[in-house]
Amino acid sequence: MPKKQISTDTLHSPNGVFSQATTIEATGRLVFVSGMTARRPDGSIAGVGDVREQTRQVLENVQAAVQAGGGTLADVCRVDVYVRNMEDFAKIHEIRAQYFAEPLPASTMVEVSKLAHPDYLIEINAIAVVS
Template sequence: MVKAQVTTTELHSPNGVFSQATTVAATGRFVFVSGMTARRPDGSIAGVGDIQEQTRQVCENISAAVRAAGGTLADVCRMDVYVRNMEDFAKIHEIRAQYFVEPLPASTMVEVSKLAHPDYLIEINAIAVIAPTGGDSMRGVEWT
C-alpha cells in the first residue's frame, strides 16, 4: 500500500495530528475498525476522568485490531473521533502524535453528548488499508 498525505495551500493547515486528505494506492484489504473505547482487555475502563489515558488506551485498542488483521497503525488512512468535550482537542492530539506519523490519516473529530458508557470520554473508529504479503495471512482473525 502506498499512502500519502494531500496538502494544498487552498486549505488551512490542520491544527492537529491529521491530514487534509489521504490518498491510498493499494492492492490489499480494507480493515474497518469499529468504534474503540478505553476498555481494557480485562473489561475495565482505563483512565476514568483522564482524556489522555483514555486516548492512549483507544490508540492501543485500534493498534491491536489492525495488528490482528495483519497491519500496523501506519496502515490507518481514516479516523472518526467522538469526544465528550472538544476542549480536550490539544490533549488528545498530544497522545495521537505518539501513535501516528506522516503520512497521517484523514480525520474528523466531533463532540457528542453521550457515548455508550458514562465513563467514556472518547471513541474512535478507523479504516486501514493493508497491502498483501506473501501468505496474506490475518493473524488472530476469527471468522464468524
C-alpha cells in the same frame, strides 16, 4: 502500497495530528475498525476522568485491531473521533502524535453528548488498507 498525505495551499493547514486528505492505492485488504473505547482487555475502563489516558488506551485498542487484521497504525488512512468535550482537542492530539506519523490519516473529530458508557470520554473508529 504507499499512503500519501495530501496538502494544498488552498486549504487551511490542520491544527492537529491529521492530514487534509489521504490517498492510497486500493489494492490491499481493507480493515474497518469499529468504535474503540478505553476498555482494557479485562473489561475495566482505563483512565476514568482522564482523557489522555483514555486516548492512549483507545489507540492501543485501535492498534490491536489493525494488527489482528495484518497491519499497523501506518496503514490507517482515516479515523473518526467522538469526544465528550471538544476542549480536550489538544490533549487528545498530544497522545495521537505518539501513535501516528506522517503520512497522517484523514480525520474528523465530533463532540457528542453521550457515549455507550458514562465513563467514556473518547471513542475512535478507523479504516486501514493493508497490503
